[in-house]
Amino acid sequence: MLSVSNLSTSFRVEGQWKSVVRNISFDIKPKETLAVVGESGSGKSVTALSIMRLTPPGSSKIEGSIKLNGKELLTLPDADMRHIRGNEIAMIFQEPMTSLNPVLTIGFQIAEALILHRGLSRSEAEAETIRLLEKVRIPAAKSRFHEYPHRFSGGMRQRVMIAMALACKPKLLIADEPTTALDVTIQAQILELIKTLQDEEGMSVLFITHDMGVVAEIADRTVVMYNGDEIETGNTEDIFARPQKPYTKALLSAVP
Numbered sequence: 001m002l003s004v005s006n007l008s009t010s011f012r013v014e015g016q017w018k019s020v021v022r023n024i025s026f027d028i029k030p031k032e033t034l035a036v037v038g039e040s041g042s043g044k045s046v047t048a049l050s051i052m053r054l055t056p057p058g059s060s061k062i063e064g065s066i067k068l069n070g071k072e073l074l075t076l077p078d079a080d081m082r083h084i085r086g087n088e089i090a091m092i093f094q095e096p097m098t099s100l101n102p103v104l105t106i107g108f109q110i111a112e113a114l115i116l117h118r119g120l121s122r123s124e125a126e127a128e129t130i131r132l133l134e135k136v137r138i139p140a141a142k143s144r145f146h147e148y149p150h151r152f153s154g155g156m157r158q159r160v161m162i163a164m165a166l167a168c169k170p171k172l173l174i175a176d177e178p179t180t181a182l183d184v185t186i187q188a189q190i191l192e193l194i195k196t197l198q199d200e201e202g203m204s205v206l207f208i209t210h211d212m213g214v215v216a217e218i219a220d221r222t223v224v225m226y227n228g229d230e231i232e233t234g235n236t237e238d239i240f241a242r243p244q245k246p247y248t249k250a251l252l253s254a255v256p
């Protein structure tokens, strides 16, 4: 469903083009989870932002090909790309607060997304918002509709962000280190939630992490990145059983 080939991304820094992602290729099949793993600075987030075409327009260059169900995203008009971001691909981030408006209630923000992207009426959107908050297992969802983001814990905020992501009925969810900022027990709950929702919704997931333990939990296939390069790609089981590259072995040695 998503086919990335020879993706390269550069940024203009002080007048020079700096290459930060080089010749990355991978496919994600329907309902599959693909992990992109690598240490900080290896180009994982830039890869995700390139797929969404969210790198700064004037000072970045994305080359190669990114096809979503056969449609080339890199040459799509901006308006069509906005439609893709609202209706086909959703993204969640490490720090959910950066995507939530602190002065608007949780319920209002999700309802707005539903009105904008799915054309629901206000009352339909409010009912659907409560359904989504229940779907991401927020206790007493109905009574939390009118609360502001700061009243939610980190794990609950990430659940809200997942509800927001589901509002657009995505075919692909890109999750950029969604559990990194959370306590270990909460991390496990969020991973479990993403797996359950993936089954229920039939989505594909591109899961970015620096943690091989998380990869083992969630990914069918895995891309290992280092310093902007794709080091190794394969079935997660194969990568764990027979890592081909020293860098992958080093990442695996950190897993308890």
Ligand code: ADP
Binding pocket: 011, 012, 013, 020, 038, 039, 040, 041, 042, 043, 044, 045, 046, 047, 056
């Ligand atoms: P990761 O997500 O794997 O930690 P990133 O994809 O965020 O790494 O970053 C990869 C490299 O690209 C880093 O060296 C980072 O400094 C650089 N980079 C990211 N965004 C920009 C930008 N907007 N301008 C210039 N360099 C950037």
Ligand code: MG
Binding pocket: 044, 045, 046, 176, 177
């Ligand atoms: Mg990152």
